[in-house]
Amino acid sequence: MFQGKFIDNLPKIYGTYTGGFLAFCLLMAVFEANGMSAKTIGILFVAFTVFIYAFIGYLSRTMQASAYYVAGREVPTVFNGMATAADWMSGASFVAMAGGIYFGGYTYMAFLVGWTGGYILVSSLLAPYLRKFGCYTVPDFIGTRYGGNVARFAAVLVLVLASFTYVTAQINATGTIASRALGIPFETAVYVGLASILMCSMLGGMRAVTWTQVAQYIVLIIAYLLPVFWISNKIGAGFFPHFMLGEEVQRIAELEKTLGLTKNSAAALKAAKVPGGLAYISNPHSAVPAGAMAAWKFISLAICMMVGTASLPHILMRYFTTPSVSAARRSVAWSLFFIFLLYFSAPMLATLSKIALIDPNIPTSIIGKSIAEVQGIKWVQEWTAVGQVFIADLNGDGILGLNEFFMRSGVVVLATPEVAGLPYVISGLVAAGGMAAAMSTADGLILAISNALSHDVYYKMINPKADTAKRLIVARVLLVVVGVFGAYIASMRLTGILGSVAWAFDFAMSGLFFPLVLGVWWKRATRAGAVAGMLGGLAAGTAYLIYVGPKFMAQTPWLGIDHLRFGLIGAPVCLILMIVVSLATEEPDAKTQQMVDDIRIPAGKTVSGN
Amino acid sequence: MASKNNEAHWEKTKGLMRITLALWFFFGYVVFMFGHDINSMSFLGYPLAYYMTAQGSLAAFVIIIFWSTGKQQEIDEEHGVSDAGRDD
Numbered sequence: 119m120f121q122g123k124f125i126d127n128l129p130k131i132y133g134t135y136t137g138g139f140l141a142f143c144l145l146m147a148v149f150e151a152n153g154m155s156a157k158t159i160g161i162l163f164v165a166f167t168v169f170i171y172a173f174i175g176y177l178s179r180t181m182q183a184s185a186y187y188v189a190g191r192e193v194p195t196v197f198n199g200m201a202t203a204a205d206w207m208s209g210a211s212f213v214a215m216a217g218g219i220y221f222g223g224y225t226y227m228a229f230l231v232g233w234t235g236g237y238i239l240v241s242s243l244l245a246p247y248l249r250k251f252g253c254y255t256v257p258d259f260i261g262t263r264y265g266g267n268v269a270r271f272a273a274v275l276v277l278v279l280a281s282f283t284y285v286t287a288q289i290n291a292t293g294t295i296a297s298r299a300l301g302i303p304f305e306t307a308v309y310v311g312l313a314s315i316l317m318c319s320m321l322g323g324m325r326a327v328t329w330t331q332v333a334q335y336i337v338l339i340i341a342y343l344l345p346v347f348w349i350s351n352k353i354g355a356g357f358f359p360h361f362m363l364g365e366e367v368q369r370i371a372e373l374e375k376t377l378g379l380t381k382n383s384a385a386a387l388k389a390a391k392v393p394g395g396l397a398y399i400s401n402p403h404s405a406v407p408a409g410a411m412a413a414w415k416f417i418s419l420a421i422c423m424m425v426g427t428a429s430l431p432h433i434l435m436r437y438f439t440t441p442s443v444s445a446a447r448r449s450v451a452w453s454l455f456f457i458f459l460l461y462f463s464a465p466m467l468a469t470l471s472k473i474a475l476i477d478p479n480i481p482t483s484i485i486g487k488s489i490a491e492v493q494g495i496k497w498v499q500e501w502t503a504v505g506q507v508f509i510a511d512l513n514g515d516g517i518l519g520l521n522e523f524f525m526r527s528g529v530v531v532l533a534t535p536e537v538a539g540l541p542y543v544i545s546g547l548v549a550a551g552g553m554a555a556a557m558s559t560a561d562g563l564i565l566a567i568s569n570a571l572s573h574d575v576y577y578k579m580i581n582p583k584a585d586t587a588k589r590l591i592v593a594r595v596l597l598v599v600v601g602v603f604g605a606y607i608a609s610m611r612l613t614g615i616l617g618s619v620a621w622a623f624d625f626a627m628s629g630l631f632f633p634l635v636l637g638v639w640w641k642r643a644t645r646a647g648a649v650a651g652m653l654g655g656l657a658a659g660t661a662y663l664i665y666v667g668p669k670f671m672a673q674t675p676w677l678g679i680d681h682l683r684f685g686l687i688g689a690p691v692c693l694i695l696m697i698v699v700s701l702a703t704e705e706p707d708a709k710t711q712q713m714v715d716d717i718r719i720p721a722g723k724t725v726s727g728n
Numbered sequence: 729m730a731s732k733n734n735e736a737h738w739e740k741t742k743g744l745m746r747i748t749l750a751l752w753f754f755f756g757y758v759v760f761m762f763g764h765d766i767n768s769m770s771f772l773g774y775p776l777a778y779y780m781t782a783q784g785s786l787a788a789f790v791i792i793i794f795w796s797t798g799k800q801q802e803i804d805e806e807h808g809v810s811d812a813g814r815d816d
Binding site: 224227228230231234235237238239241242243246360361363364365367368371404405406407408409412413416417420421424442443444445447448450451454455458461462465466715718719720721722 | 734744
């Protein structure tokens with residue numbers, strides 16, 4: 119069936135895989151119709167998909183350095199786009215984004231703009247040039263372009279800080295999903311999640327991660343889009359929701375007026391014993407707040423997320439795996455397309471979910487009904503039992519108001535299929551999709567960290583004479599150590615203290631954006647300038663984070679630059695230091711300048727020779 | 729030093745980068761500076777600013793990135809420095 123080279127057969131292989139996965143979904147639907155319990159279906163979905171990923175990971179095992187670090191540089195454009203999309207879309211994007219939009223409305227949607235627009239920076243400023251350079255890791259570029267172990271080490275420092283902030287949240291998400299689907303305690307489920315993650319990456323490094331990420335993208339995009347279309351048709355909102363929910367958005371705005379958007383006081387919430395982390399609707403869905411500050415809040419968040427995107431090593435290193443410079447560039451475009459498919463569906467899911475719950479003309483709605491009646495609904499009871507949903511009759515009128523229904527943001531994605539009356543098989547599919555999203559991102563991040571430690575710190579700085587076998591053993595040991603450490607932190611549930619996913623973008627932006635971009639676009643940038651920029655930017659950003667962070671000093675932010683946006687302090691400091699120190703030091707030697715000239719031209723050999 | 733051809737190639741690459749980033753800046757930021765003002769207009773039945781952040785700017789980014797990639801390929805080929813089809 120599959121003759122010839124593996125790479126030539128990719129469309130066939132993944133076509134068969136997609137067909138097989140859909141057949142599996144149908145089989146589960148048949149089982150459900152024949153009385154299989156919801157719990158068993160959930161277990162089968164998660165176990166089956168994780169087994170497939172582990173199997174792909176096993177098939178991709180390798181003992182070659184170039185396969186381990188850059189997948190042998192043979193990943194075709196479109197497939198690398200899918201892999202990057204899976205690498206990019208985290209458990210948070212999958213599970214929490216629609217919920218964030220549901221509660222936050224327009225203001226929150228700055229994340230959608232920020233998490234897509236950054237790819238234009240990646241494609242115009244960085245990816246093709248880093249591919250031409252031919253490095254194995256992002257610090258490898260910094261270390262060679264600027265020269266010296268100090269620059270290399272500073273880049274590793276920023277990478278580890280940014281990626282580690284991000285990875286604990288992902289391991290946490292795999293643990294949460296595994297614990298719910300398999301019915302095991304969270305502290306155990308975190309390690310089950312970690313074992314699944316490591317099975318996908320340990321034997322084959324980047325090669326294994328690439329081919330599992332493609333498989334994970336297929337599962338996660340089916341799991342996201344299918345319910346959106348199904349729910350939209352089921353509640354009669356439109357055949358193609360993305361172009362047909364205009365009326366629903368306007369209807370929500372009308373309902374907000376009649377129902378009233380009320381902010382609950384902290385004292386009222388405390389008196390009613392509403393658990394922390396549960397939210398209620400208090401922001402308008404589509405209305406834009408007036409004033410320059412509101413616009414600046416939106417734009418500043420978008421800037422941080424975009425610039426952060428272009429500095430995150432686990433994304434940049436995906437473009438080291440393509441066969442050519444022009445393929446790397448096209449691959450960035452495909453990545454954005456595959457990401458777009460999910461991101462432009464998230465607001466639609468949020469809209470459908472909201473209209474299904476608050477519009478009295480739709481039978482599934484609960485707002486405006488008597489609380490006794492709502493408490494009798496099956497899904498409300500089930501999600502209340504696990505602490506994800508909470509009802510409090512704050513005004514004592516016995517009727518459920520907008521501000522009296524609380525839920526965790528993930529519930530929007532996880533429970534809307536159930537609310538709209540879709541079969542449970544869809545909920546099982548959604549759990550598998552969430553698992554795929556969290557696992558693929560965790561794999562990319564753990565690999566980015568351990569590759570930087572094994573290639574840049576161990577091989578380039580500590581033991582340059584190490585042979586390939588030894589390097590790859592060290593790489594794998596570090597992979598496991600990083601993973602276990604991440605899982606240990608996640609199992610302690612410190613994530614509240616470790617902060618938000620947005621921090622990873624701010625750290626990366628503070629320390630890496632300008633050293634990377636100026637390394638390509640400004641020949642005059644020197645080693646001293648880059649080191650000063652990386653360390654100074656990181657220090658300034660971190661200091662500001664401590665200054666405004668609500669869990670640290672909690673001082674009033676300057677100009678609305680709060681703890682989600684501290685990159686706006688770090689990155690300019692980095693830029694200024696880099697320019698001033700570069701100009702104050704001697705210009706780079708002719709060899710370095712020639713290297714920069716070489717990376718600007720796609721044709722010819724890679725600069726590093728890897 | 730870079731050859732004349734390579735320098736011309738880089739000049740054009742820089743020009744394309746500036747146009748691409750100008751478009752990016754417009755759809756990423758300028759639109760949302762006026763979010764409150766344009767939200768009373770509507771598109772496909774959606775309020776305009778809501779539409780742009782939910783779909784419009786995202787779709788614009790996808791179009792810009794494919795357009796820019798195609799243009800860069802033309803520039804590379806015009807100067808004979810493309811590596812498309814390389815198999816190393």
